[in-house]
Amino acid sequence: MIPKIILGKGPEATRRTIGYLFGKGRANEHIDPHLVASWNNFAPDPGRSPHRDPKEVEAQLAAQLDQPVKMLGDKAPKYTVWHCPVRAAPEDPILTDAQWADIARRIVAAAGIAPAGDDEACRWVAVRHAYDHIHIAATLVRQDGRRPQRDYDQRAVQREARKIEIDYGLRRLKPGDGTAAKRPTSKEHFKAKRLGQDATSRDVLRLRVRRAVAAAADEAEFFALLEATGVNVRLKHGPSGDALGCNFALPGDTNDKGQPVFYSGSTLAPDLSLPQIRRRLATTSPERATVRPGNPWHQATNATERIPHHLTHGDDATRQGQLVALGAALDLLPVTAPSTLKAELEQAAAVFERATRSRIAADLDSTRALRRSVQAIWKDPTQHGDGAGLAMLLDVALTAVAYAIHWHRTRQHAQQEAAAEQALVHLQVAYAQVAGPVLTDLARRSPSLQTKRRYAHHLQEAVPQHAERILADPAWGALATVLAEAEAAGHNAATVLDQALGQRTLDDAHSPARALTWRIRRLGERHAPSPQAQAAKRSGTQRPIPPIQSPPHPTRRR
Template sequence: MWHCSIRAAPEDRILSDEEWADIARRVVAATGIAPDDDPDGCRWVAVRHAPDHIHIAATKVRADLRTARHWNDYLTADRELAAIEKEYGLHEVVRGDRTAAKRPTRAEQEKALRAGQEKPARERLRATVRTAVAAASSMEEFVHLLSHLNGVLVEVVYFPSGDVRGYKVAAEDTTTAGKEPVWFSGSELAPDLSFPKIRQRLEAIDRQPADQPGWRRPNPWHQATAATERIPHRLDQDDDQASQAHLAAFGEALDALPLLTPQPMRTELREAATAFERATRSRIGAEHHHTRALRGAVRAMVREPAPKDGAILAMFLDAAILVVIAAARWHELRHHDQQFAAAQETLHHLQAAYDQASAEPLAALASRRPPRQVVDRHIRQLRQVVPEHVDQITADPAFDALTTALAEAEAAGHNASTVLTKALTQRTLDDAHSPARALTWRIHRLADRHVPGPRTQAVTRAHHIAVPSTAPRPEQSRARRR
């Protein structure tokens, strides 16, 4: 017996019997149960016992006694239903590309509910494994990290030759009726958590050089922020495989953040990482060698003490928000509906975490506001560089922090107009919820860099005189900073 249930969305209009009959006929035809104009198709019946849904039941043996060819019927029915939704003006379901992680089964969900667990073992283990991948620099370290986590069982699987075949994990608090662990292979947790996929990613990491006398190790947070800043530009290029790799590497950075941040914002960051996990995969293959710098910086961040300066975290989150906006647009242009929705959800959580992280550093900057004549000079510079946003910037609550950032950049030897122009070329302010706040962190990051010499500054100023200072507006997207 073949069975299919079809339900309209709560906000959809009530369909007539004739419309439901047409939908049922189209579905059984599309799936091969009863093709159009085939008198020997399987016998079927559609039952409507509620206003919003029907059930279709059919035999799987045709009238000519052959078995119906309904292979892959779920996908063929789904494609037909997508067309039906458009034609009938119904709610259009966000569809995937078969790269999403497998959801917990109903039995797994009910088992977790009976045990009083917040999430089923599959989801908890998926998050744990992703965090271990983000922190590890090799497969050996990955297995070592997992094996030393409380509540997690790990087993490495070998080929007869002795080579590693894969791994599997289990939660200690989830067992079978016989008290045996419920094992999940990496690929059962998510397509990109299989042993070969993880090994491929861990091989694409820039190793941090060993300390040498007289050599100052770069701040990994600054390195990670710089690499993150470049991702929106990478996504605008034509290399989809490289873009997909950058999204995957950025997802690893989000996975690592809850390990490195203060307790109050960990919940939002975990939710952001969980949501963005869906945006890190698509049918486009990733070429991970493009992302060595970011992956290496993230591993170095994990090995460093958590930053005491809240501005460092706020700067990274500011850059991360721009990446998520760019990722949403990238997926939207490629009709990756589920990934686009995941990026939108990530933006909500990341913005909330950013608001928490940035409040204290912004207040500290605002408390050091420069004298009035310096502020007036910066306003004139803003009118020259970004005239279309100057009124919004000066009315922004973060404007005092921005003037401090500009003044401190000048004190460090930078030209304020040049730094301001560079900050604007990184990303337009059109999608910024707080343009002054966005500029503050960009200028703060630029001010930390090496001060160019007088000749370089002169050339840069001449270039900015010749070239319009306002960046062109990109195509508008549904992804906007909240």
């Protein structure tokens, strides 16, 4: 159940609100509007007065609601109307008018609008004009002339909604922490539908701004990218002339006066205000989207593969920063992916966006390698045209998202945990689509039976607990191929395999052969070590990389 508070101001605010609630709606969606409850249980009902002009009854109802406000005259508050739509989920049972009336009384009591037993509380009405929701409208002056005590009313009604869900057997939503992006209003939805658009302007702008932040190396490039994607930017300057904020608008999105509809960055999402954007961009400045020489797909994969370690051993600020960087990487992946994968990757990025914000301030210093390598991929995604680069990155991203689920769960970030779980499903679908053809092609080039026996022997010695699963895995042929390719490039196959096994435990891998295939593919494409280095490894003078431990309840599936 979703309650949402809207405040109205102006001398005609109450009259406008009542007119809307008993009108046809912006898309003729209001069916049989009528009162289900009111402050005194006998307020005039424009929807149930067949012998009177409905407009006359609307005016009478608005006047009765407004009476305490009018009594204050010039001392009336700026905002005089409290409007709260309360909507049930599509799968919820249809509630009766009496049940909706009870819900309305609980909501206004929780909000401080009309506490139970307070005869001098604010005047309010609850209007139902659809099977799945009501609108509560109240005036923000009590009948004794005082203001209602409604501190943190949004949080209070959300808490009450969670209790109502339990009492009425409704779909139980996840409790939030105030860091979610603002949802599009019903007006915005109706406007998008009227214009034949799949998404509201708010959602389109949020996506474009997030991608520009993820792709830009500095503020100038950020604004240039927005301009290139058709976003109009209006800066807010302080007395010194410095830009303090920015608003965004889409071309053609105008109000009834023909003026562009601008959204401030902070109303698109809490982390898209100009100060927050500048903080994010500082992790890539002053260098522009460049990384060390090498394959940026490998570098992005290596950086993403370290996220579980940060989530397990870092402090909370570092962990939050890693999730921000992972979200930025997912924002850009759909732009670089084949058309067949775009839909799933876009869905994954859209839902994981919620998992990148919490009340914990993010430390972004450890995210530079991931941000710069992903930006390099965005600038030239053609490397690894066979899909192996994307498959490798998605493989480790699945593990990173699984660890993100666990981290949010341990901190009771319910909405973030649910968002990461949804993202994991979309990433698994995309991974299967891109990895399948690559692994099939690798398996087709599998080395001789004798060579495979040699690799199998080393596996049985190195990881006896996983050897049977690996050798029975459909990806075993692909693993043998990349081992053979590493040998052809001058690597020692046993050494490379040992390195891959030491990077991370295989305990949480659904397909250990696939996991090893991508690790060895990356290791094998590095420059082969010199004979002296290989001799040093054989003599044990180099310390092995300690494997990262799995979370107590791994969610990882691949």
